[in-house]
Amino acid sequence: MGLKSWLPVAASSPFSLANIPFGIISSPGSPVRRPATVLGTHVLDLKVFAERAGFAGLDEIQPHLDVFSATTLNAFAVLGRPIHSKVRAYLQDVLAENTAHPSILRDNDSLRAEAVLPAEAVTMHLPMEIGDYTDFFAGIHHAATVGSLFRGPQNALQPNYKHLPVGYHGRASSVVVSGTPVRRPWGQILLDPAAEHNLPTFAPCRRLDFELELGSFICGANPLGQPVPVDEAEQSIFGYVLMNDWSARDLQTWEYVPLGPFNAKNFATTISPWVVLPDALEPFAVAGIENDVTPLPYLRESRERNQYDIRLRVDLHTAGRAAGSGPTTTTITETSGKNLIWSFPQMVAHHTVAGCPMRPGDLLGSGTISGTDDWSRGSLLEQNGGGKRKIKLAGGEERVFLCDGDTIIISGVCGTEEDGLVGFGECSGQIVEAVKMPC
């Protein structure tokens, strides 16, 4: 039986007392961005809480209370994991029914009135100021399926794939928080790649796709030229979010050689707003996909359970554009966060091994997470076999790729209702029509 709070928390909430994630809120009465945590359907405004002596029972945070007045979580992240753990544990206690500090909040009517807000009344913002964003490719089932579509089954996985966490630098400026509309991108498209002397067309993307990923925010910093050893890399990880790495497949096919994806990815990447700490996910650590190649020593982790068994789900919500049909919602993907061949600490170790500096607020993406079953594929490209099959939705609708008005909603949760769910809430984005262009 999980810890019980004096606040009402539905058993089905991903934000049980076992979670205590961190995010950035604003509210109509207080438009300044500020840190908060969430429990059930309430958020705790940590700026007000800190200013009104809410942290009086936690000595270690006293020299650092100004981090709760910041407009991002970067300053809090910089404090490091031992402090994050203490803050989370303290908030769990303060919010628990049998709290050791009842006078702090439970029995403090005036602070409760000021600091505890209905979650529906606040606006969520990007939790971190993101310096650099790197997207990896650690979902081997995705890499194999998509590699086969792009380069044929003989070259599905490149020779390096099992030796190193393949990744590329993404675009930090287009990372947006859940709920931000995603505009259909324009770009160059080769309509018939088989035709000789074929010229690219300039048009709105016709093969707009999502990619189901986990994201990880960095809290550690290494100087230029100084690698982070793999067994220390976990201390560099502040927490996790869900991520949708929106992809324009037709732009990607034409542009990606030889330097990798560019405009096919940099028009938007959506993340969920609450950063879930490693401490909260630790009970759900499991072994990931076994690598049948022994990695080089700098990538060998002592830790065996280096992935998280997060139940990931993708829902496609239509705007009801088919004649006569209203909006419908269809679950199109169910898989687990454990379907990765490389762990985030391995990604950090590889990313820094040549000397690249990490900074607090940097974001790493896992790569698309897919299982091996038809219903566990983390992108439409995999589900439609490279654009060849229609995917059936509720209400008789069908999709090959995303239509204007469609909303992709990613959710992810660990654990049981009995012990208290640990989840991320939603990572959602609706496709809006392409801009008008004179062309």
Next chain:
Amino acid sequence: MGLKSWLPVAASSPFSLANIPFGIISSPGSPVRRPATVLGTHVLDLKVFAERAGFAGLDEIQPHLDVFSATTLNAFAVLGRPIHSKVRAYLQDVLAENTAHPSILRDNDSLRAEAVLPAEAVTMHLPMEIGDYTDFFAGIHHAATVGSLFRGPQNALQPNYKHLPVGYHGRASSVVVSGTPVRRPWGQILLDPAAEHNLPTFAPCRRLDFELELGSFICGANPLGQPVPVDEAEQSIFGYVLMNDWSARDLQTWEYVPLGPFNAKNFATTISPWVVLPDALEPFAVAGIENDVTPLPYLRESRERNQYDIRLRVDLHTAGRAAGSGPTTTTITETSGKNLIWSFPQMVAHHTVAGCPMRPGDLLGSGTISGTDDWSRGSLLEQNGGGKRKIKLAGGEERVFLCDGDTIIISGVCGTEEDGLVGFGECSGQIVEAVKMPC
């Protein structure tokens, strides 16, 4: 005959009165980072200058004087090109022999003593806080030569090359200012790619290279989903720097498929410290390399002279490691900045066409600039034919790739000594030995 200053300026200085670039300095007496300009061997501290009413003769800057108290040039860049032009022209006047404002500085002993410093007494810093860094590939002679080495002459230029400015997202956190030592990176290397079942080795890079590039800092901002038209893109460009995109060729060959270069590039990128404004380079605008493919309308510029004829030079300075030989310096490359097939405004138009937001402080690299002659190649890889030839240096030394202790010094200059040179100063970095690793 160029404008003459009341400060002594050698005819050979790249920082004539025709230039007036902007940078960020600190000094032993005043360690706070602050904006400055440079003329000959003197810098003008713009923080002191602004605080002591130096800008009294320029109404337009009065509401924005705080930009000169910032620790980067981002706030100044945000003001936009019309203001940059006015500030540059005003500083040219204030520093001119026959200034219209003699009392501001020329005849103001106390302000001169405080604000005019010997350039050798200040430390230069990164001029901008870089949000995102993107590296293009617009040097067609480089792309063809290196493409041929990596993929054979049949596939030297990919089919998309002449249709769009190919580029990839680079790593902002490892962009460093000239003078920062560059540590030899470790990484995975496939020693004999031809051998079957060959396994990668983990070792310090053996094929360490430089890449001669121009960099461009962005001052404009476009919202997510809103492209920048090509003929407006020039207004998004704050100014230019020299760039060395250090490259670990052995890491690159193994890692770059299918998502592009990663650790082979992200260990360091060096830029020159002074940002030269487009206004200063405008007299040297010329047509670039002709594209025999007509680009799509969104990439067609009205402007024909869309490149700059900057005389670029690369010197290799050795530490004198060969027995008996002292340090030597050899000019290994001479070429022109005009050797590009895509202009920076075309890069901005392409980068934003799918909706990617640009932010002030973003950095774009041109890609390696090479001519077609042997001595005009902007990387060692091109000069040594893929590692097959030795390059002869002064003093009897030879190089295939860079040795520890070697310094690469890039310089670039436009115009004549008579009219006043417009240049960048140096973009230099010395290779230091790899870190010790337990492996």
